[in-house]
Amino acid sequence: MSHTSLPFQALNIAVLTVSDTRDESTDTSGGYLVSALQESGHQLTDKEIVKDDIYQMRAVISQWIASETIQVILVTGGTGFTERDSTPEALTPLFDKTVEGFGELFRQLSYSEISASTIQSRAIAGLANGTVIFCMPGSTGACKTAWQKIIQSQLDASHKPCNFVPHLSVPSANSCATRG
Template sequence: MSRINENKPFVPVRIAVLTVSDTRQIAEDRSGDVLVQRLCDAGHNLADRKIIRDERSEIADQLRAWCRDEAVDVIISTGGTGLTGRDVTVEAHRDVYEKEIDAFGIVFTHVSMAKIGTSAVQSRATGGVALGTYLFALPGSPGACKDAWDEILAYQLDYRHKPCNFVEIMPRLDEHLRRK
């Protein structure tokens, strides 16, 4: 069973938050606010925050820019994971991923099922890694962002979480780029 080892020090990570929306501004970005509040309350650092339109190439360009930025360890996007024509965040993430974290979407669906039942099938949450940076795409609702953070990311982004977590393997994510 998972647990927090209180004997280990907390290691803050630097997280960028991207809201994907054609209509929202920072003042109305409740989902982005949820993520920022939770990551800061957990002791992590907000590396950057942006809102970008539902345009696949623009989303992918921003993800790539943050992946190249040494001040960003994790990117969490919210919005654009649904099934409509303008929902292209998942495709943009997959354009950037070197490796997909397949189980992230599965675990998110499991968490969502407990909250919203079979409506969870309409979400396409995803996670992956590129250039040593973790990327997660979450639905655009504040509830979905709370669920993803509270039940998955808060644990996996905590170095003290056992039996394993994303932070402890962070130094090895880009080892393939350093090989000769």
């Protein structure tokens, strides 16, 4: 098994903000993710804001999963415990595989920032049709933690010993593809 790193490869990323109250002028979390992905060299393919509604979320995400041009979807919001928070319930059925480590690591990293309140985060991730989907809380601080400490390196083909690029519908990606 080779751990040869590949050069950075720009990915096509879509951003979804789940909120009953935000619009483009108040969507600081979605705005942060757009800036961060572009500053990292990736391409923003689409960005939407939808109400915290299972079927609206599934409709948008299903369209993006079916797209041949989108490799990554970043979702912010709807991961808490209020009555309206339904991102995990909406998106988990769409996953071909769940990335358990994302939520686990996110909560571990968040503990140093928000203490035991991190147990109220239901951050999740999964793979669907060659697309990786990361779902994080709606706060801008949570999005910064997730992007800077987890997601950014996992979307970089040069990151060793492995990253998600070989699992995405991206040509000539081969880094840790044989790891179990």
